[in-house]
Amino acid sequence: MSTTQQPAQRVRLIFSALLLVLFLASLDQTIVSTALPTIVGDLGGLSHLSWVVTGYLLSSTVSGPLYGKLGDLYGRKVLIQAAIVIFLVGSALCGIAQNMTELILFRTLQGLGAGGLVVVAIAVIGDIIPPRDRGRYQGLFGAVFGVSTVIGPLIGGFFVDNLSWRWIFYVNLPVGVLAFLVIGATFHAPATRVQHRIDYLGAALLAGGLACLVLLTSLGGTTYAWSSPVIIVLGVAGIALLVLFPFVEQRATEPILPLSLFRNRIFVVSSAIGFIIGVALFGAITFLPLFLQIVRGRNPTSSGLQLTPMMAGLLFSSIVGGQIISRTGKYRPFPIAGTAIATVGLALLSLLGVHTTTVRTSLYVLVIGFGLGMVMQVLVLAVQNAVEPRQMGVATSGSIMFRQIGGSVGIAAFGAIFSNQLRKNLAKTLPAGVHGPKSATPAAVKGLSPHVHALYVHAFSNALHPVFLVGAVVSALSFLLTWLLREVPLRKTTEPAVAA
DSSP: OOTTTSOHHHHHHHHHHHHHHHHHHHHTTTHHHHHHHHHHHHHOOGGGHHHHHHHHHHHHHHHHHHHHHHHHHHOHHHHHHHHHHHHHHHHHHHHTOOSHHHHHHHHHHHHHHHHHHHHHHHHHHHHHSOHHHHHHHHHHHHHHHHHHHHHHHHHHHHHHHHSOTTHHHHTHHHHHHHHHHHHHHHOOOOOOOOOOOOOHHHHHHHHHHHHHHHHHHHHBTTTBOTTSHHHHHHHHHHHHHHHHHHHHHHHOSSOSSOGGGGGOHHHHHHHHHHHHHIIIIIHHHTTHHHIIIIISOOOHHHHHHHTHHHHHHHHHHHHHHHHHHHHHOOOTHHHHHHHHHHHHHHHHHTTOOTTOOHHHHHHHHHHHHHHHTTTHHHHHHHHHHHSOGGGHHHHHHHHHHHHHHHHHHHHHHHHHHHHHHHHHHHHHHSOTTOOOOSSOOHHHHHTSOHHHHHHHHHHHHHHHHHHHHHHHHHHHHHHHHHTTOOOOOOOSSSSOOOOO
16 A cells, blocks of 8 residues: 555554554663662562563564564554554553562563564555655654663653652553554555465464573573573574474465565565674663663663763664655665664774763764664665565564564673673672672662772773673674665555565
């Protein structure tokens, strides 16, 4: 369905609702982090703390490809409305949770809805807007991701300080209901009824393999040692399921993730770039708030504000880049430039230290944001332009899936690098018989004596240097890969282009 079939005013209304949907899904990935200490203090269950984040990440990652395929089969309007309902029910239940077990279960339910919100919303744009015009719209999508990433901790901190942690979930309800109603009234998907066969076995293998991989990277080295039986079983099971997956898909009538996508060079290259970007940037950037709160002594709200330049850089490059792409019809230069700039930004972050000024820190994160805004949504645009409309959902969800997995792997990998380096630094720095805090939380670090505090902060800061340096090296790999991305002219209709 193109913009000629959807009146301009209606398209704008649908797009506004989709922006709200994406904002909700991406905001909930970050808004909870600030409130976690307060939630634990209220509900208890410190040992299960990581599952509040892991449950959401797991269910949203696993459900994404399923939403993509079901949207292709049965239409995206009903899928996105179902995802909104699941997300809102999960949000309401999270708000009334009485213990940590309930909160983890409800966060997992919320993630099941969030996985559909992101994937289906981006695919709907592919349905209603031709690729040539899509750059400016997806530039705004990229801006929404950037804004939500930065203001999530700020909003979470505000609610915790002034209302209650439960409001970080309640705030979703009115926004989600509004988006549901607008989409229901304005988005008219074609009413075609075709008999389909759902690839249940393929879906089970993919979901199981992804679940094992996300759990492995989320729990390994933290909740469980990397050599523990649980982690080993997760690794073996994940590999086995994902190895079996393509053999099943070859025989499926309507595969959940068609193998033909992997014969499309643009899909393969874009997914590889997305995965590496996820590893480098999401893995490394996760440690920025830690640096600001522990090394610089900032509170959560202040550390969130310190990341505002990243949002500004992402907003600018994402929106301006989208406009340029729509006018010129060329997208390839942007991932090339964006990954190069992001690599420089990560290299600059490795220079952060105890005495780094606020201005320099802001400049470094501005460079990162500027690079990010030129990459993420452009890769999705390239993929959507290269596949047939009937594969829009699975191509979109596949591209996003690789980026999410990359982020999960990056957080785990860089977490291991940081922990090992911090342990070595503390062994060299702290006097004999003196031990650092059991957990690297701002409150625990502040409780140290002035002399030990100074030594600990110095060791902590130095432990972050290899994290950002490795991130820069990994990001450089994505820069090299972008040169393999083919430039296919952006279509001026929603009919398929020919690309392989």
